[in-house]
Amino acid sequence: MIMVTGATGTVGREVVRLLAAKGVETAAVTRDPAAGALAGGGRPVVGDPSSPQSLAPALDGVQALLLSPRAVGGASAELLALAARYGVRRVVVLSAVTVEYGGGYRRFAEEFERVEDAARASGLPWTFLRCADFDANSLAWAPQIRATGLARGVYADAATSPIHQRDIAEIAVRALLDPAHGGRAYAITGPESLTQRDRARLIGEAIGREVAFEEIPPEALRRAMLAQGLPQDVPDRLIGYAAACLAEPGPTTDTVEQLLGRPALTFATWAAEHAAAFRS
Template identity: 45%
Template sequence: MTVLVTGATGNVGRRVVDRLLAAGTQVRALTRRPEAAGLPGDVEVLRGDLADSDALAKALAGVDSVFLFPVPEGVEAFVDRAKAAGVRRVVVLSSKAVEFADGNAIGERHRVIEEAVEAGGFEWTFLRPGAFATNTLAWADSIRTEGVVREPFVDAQQTPIHEDDIAAVAATALLEDGHAGAAYALSGPEALTVREQVQAISAAIGREVGLEEQTLEQARAHMVAEGVPEAIVDALLSYGAQNVENAAPPVRTVEQVAGRPARTFAQWAVDHADDFR
């Protein structure tokens, strides 16, 4: 069986590749820059993306299953090409945001992908993580250079999930039966405030990291300056405000699907300590 992994060089996709290889699966990756992919030699690496019709057709030839990284542009072409190629199973890295009723930009972006894949008639599985632990890598530069994190809503709670736990669920859904038609909410094992996440990073790197609470105006200006689209900024700030009072509790999906408990944020911080030093 051959599995195509899109987004194979990303935080989650790279872990999916490793897990598929460990299971003895033939893995093919589609990437814009094969020369910079840094993937294991056992992976067949092809140049292209979902918007490249010819490359997509080549990448899908002989493929049984696909791990689909969420790129709305080109998803309709992907569905058409995948159906023509006889792809049976598609596992989509989606987002918990699709479950929210407020029509925010993040949820709508992922909903477009889910609806297109579901309409394609595949055996589909949607993975819907909330907060990624890797989101805190955005703090790495200020921690290294100033020893401080600046965030709004420092008492907002999240349930950050380790990227390898997402990959474990993805690989299980790709390789095993029984997951077709499932939309899996994913989280880490505990709810943590921003303060507590900063404390975990401090412990992992062995030095104190400060925390400064931004105003909404400061947070918005910073994200816009970093190139984040304003609609996404609005959604992120809305999530932060909601999570101060109404944070979602953790779920046990990783344990139920992958057969082991999800990793704590403290474990993630140890795994990534060098990124913050």
């Protein structure tokens, strides 16, 4: 059995779906019983991964753990120690490409480094998936695009190689099922470097409507995001990384193609799949 933390999140939901398609029993961890039932076929495990003891009854028989730091919060070391006591054989950690390549505020990379260090210290065989920013982050523009045809944000020329969640999930499934990936840290990105303007244009092509990118000052974006009730770290992560990638584009790797034997999925593919979210 595989335990997936963050099972209703962008990557976790895909992982659960792919494992179910392979007939692999999955414990899909969720704080919300109703949401867990929608997690793609896995068995919902109601618990709070940031309070690992709430998951203890479900760890019996688990062979591998997908650890989402966003879901687990500061309890990664405790959860990993508990998993080791219950005989879990390996852990796959969703980490960030900034651990390897830098960029953005240093404190955010350090958060992922602490989780990686906890995995190493746990004694469990580990695999780190150091991900670029997600294609799905662009869904934050959907209300603006539907209403105005504009995507608003900071640093229009900041360039990264965003990655499709399905690519991350396919690699995660391989690492969860195959111990040969133990002790490996993979930097995984999309196949091409895109500016913010490029992404807005590609969304426009997907919906058959011109979408322009409107650059706004960082503080204006911060105020808007906080007014929506988002935690303060969210605009800080976005603004800090965008500023870094304006000075130097984020990395582009061929890791997806090396591991999956096919090219990484493009942002245009993601935009076409999610076009309905951007149409008015």
